Amino acid sequence: MHVNRHRHQHGLTMIESMVALLVISVGLLGIAALQITSMKQNSSALNHSQAVWIGYNMADRIRANNTQFGGYADIDTADDYEQDCMTSACNSVQLVTSDAADWKAEVQNLPGGRGIITGDATQLVVTVMWDDEGTGATGTDCGADSDVDLTCYSVILLP
Numbered sequence: 001m002h003v004n005r006h007r008h009q010h011g012l013t014m015i016e017s018m019v020a021l022l023v024i025s026v027g028l029l030g031i032a033a034l035q036i037t038s039m040k041q042n043s044s045a046l047n048h049s050q051a052v053w054i055g056y057n058m059a060d061r062i063r064a065n066n067t068q069f070g071g072y073a074d075i076d077t078a079d080d081y082e083q084d085c086m087t088s089a090c091n092s093v094q095l096v097t098s099d100a101a102d103w104k105a106e107v108q109n110l111p112g113g114r115g116i117i118t119g120d121a122t123q124l125v126v127t128v129m130w131d132d133e134g135t136g137a138t139g140t141d142c143g144a145d146s147d148v149d150l151t152c153y154s155v156i157l158l159p
Helices: 012-064 066-072 092-107
Strands: 114-119 124-130 151-157
Touching: 012 066, 012 092, 012 114, 012 124, 012 151, 066 092, 092 114
Parallel strands: none
Antiparallel strands: 114 124, 124 151
16 A cells, blocks of 8 residues: 655745855855955055155156255155246256155155155165055054054165
């Protein structure tokens, strides 16, 4: 004698659907986190590339006006510089101020950007600083031992 019993599984499809939805949700959250990290890293790379370009741009300006090499020491983009050598002729001393004004405008394109040139007539250090992590850091302190969260790029120049 054969008994035909139908087994009906009620609710199992609903549980399987919920588990599948959970797995898909976790995967989508992972993809979203990866996308956010990618965008942050891309922004950081752009800032670093701009800082390198800005630093070398100023180094090239100093090399072009090498007779005033020592005059570029102590330039700080936190200071105000007013000289325009694009619309009127300038001597080499005025060109230093004009270069500082142009450099200030470029450095301000970086988040929390600041540029400083230190040294003397024997060596100059052109430093571009910016707040790469967006913490609102300011100042002039860079490096691994620093309490200030600034990213810095420096170029060393000899006359």
